[in-house]
Amino acid sequence: xxxERFFKQQxxxxxxxxxxxxxxxxxxxITIPDIPILRQTSRNxxxxxxxxxxxxxxxxxxxxxxVRYLSGKQAHYDLLxxxxxxxxxxFGIAGLLTGSLWARFTWGTWWTFxxxxxxxxxxALLMYVAYLLLRSSFQNTEKAAxxxxxxxxxxxxxxxxxxxxxPRQLPSLHPGAEGNPAFSEITSPExxxxxxxxxxxxxxxxIWITSLWYRVGKLDKEEI
Amino acid sequence: MTLFYAQIILLLQDTLTKVYSEKWDGVAQSGxxxxxxxxxxxxxxxLGVTLIIWSVVLFSLRKLEQRLSKLEQTYL
Numbered sequence: 001x002x003x004e005r006f007f008k009q010q011x012x013x014x015x016x017x018x019x020x021x022x023x024x025x026x027x028x029x030i031t032i033p034d035i036p037i038l039r040q041t042s043r044n045x046x047x048x049x050x051x052x053x054x055x056x057x058x059x060x061x062x063x064x065x066x067v068r069y070l071s072g073k074q075a076h077y078d079l080l081x082x083x084x085x086x087x088x089x090x091f092g093i094a095g096l097l098t099g100s101l102w103a104r105f106t107w108g109t110w111w112t113f114x115x116x117x118x119x120x121x122x123x124a125l126l127m128y129v130a131y132l133l134l135r136s137s138f139q140n141t142e143k144a145a146x147x148x149x150x151x152x153x154x155x156x157x158x159x160x161x162x163x164x165x166x167p168r169q170l171p172s173l174h175p176g177a178e179g180n181p182a183f184s185e186i187t188s189p190e191x192x193x194x195x196x197x198x199x200x201x202x203x204x205x206x207i208w209i210t211s212l213w214y215r216v217g218k219l220d221k222e223e224i
Numbered sequence: 225m226t227l228f229y230a231q232i233i234l235l236l237q238d239t240l241t242k243v244y245s246e247k248w249d250g251v252a253q254s255g256x257x258x259x260x261x262x263x264x265x266x267x268x269x270x271l272g273v274t275l276i277i278w279s280v281v282l283f284s285l286r287k288l289e290q291r292l293s294k295l296e297q298t299y300l
Contacts, residue, residue, distance in 0.1 A: 024274055025275070028267055028271040028274065040267065208285065209285075212285070212289070215292045218296075218300070222300065
């Protein structure tokens with residue numbers, strides 16, 4: 001598998017390390033517009049939003065793995081699906097934590113059940129946690145792979161509604177709701193200079209973590 | 225039971241600040257660390273802490289990578 005060879009290469013991992021270090025340094029030192037209420041917390045955009053994009057990338061990889069597994073029954077695709085879900089959940093939790101931190105300084109609370117995007121994102125993440133629980137509940141590995149691949153396709157097709165569609169229909173403080181654009185032409189160029197490289201850096205980090213889980217899964221299959 | 229509620233009420237009261245508030249008077253303004261913390265240079269401290277966390281994450285990833293490579297060479 002081409003992906004497996006790519007997972008073992010080192011150059012892109014070094015690139016990720018250097019790239020993200022640069023993103024962190026520039027992200028904290030760049031002069032950003034002083035927006036009321038947000039103030040210096042605006043810098044959190046360089047972490048919070050890329051976390052969610054990375055999570056989505058991991059879930060796309062996982063969906064691809066599950067579809068390929070169901071169409072060809074090749075075990076490495078099932079391993080890829082599981083590894084990517086694990087990495088995706090990691091980044092989802094990081095997204096929730098950075099979001100909660102941001103909420104504390106802008107809305108005055110760590111968590112509010114009145115905020116649909118916050119809560120539905122947590123629910124969507126639990127759906128993926130259920131994927132891992134489903135996998136571990138089978139003794140037969142082939143059956144586990146088949147059932148969890150089917151479930152993963154269901155989770156992937158439902159997730160956009162929980163993360164995006166439903167929260168947009170409900171009144172919300174979170175940027176992206178009606179009359180409160182999350183990212184638009186009014187977003188300052190300075191923020192874009194760091195945000196776009198941050199997307200790339202964190203997505204590469206997500207692929208790196210997926211590769212580690214994949215390799216652990218492969219060794220586990222050999223029953224070491 | 226009454227003792228339990230009394231303890232809860234005692235816990236809810238912020239006696240710590242009351243006791244130590246006078247002792248902190250003037251301390252916040254003294255010393256190079258506090259003056260940096262109170263100035264606009266705080267962003268450098270946030271950056272420093274973030275970089276420390278990031279280097280620990282990177283170190284752990286590299287370590288894991290090396291261990292996995294060793295295991296793969298032995299068993300696969």
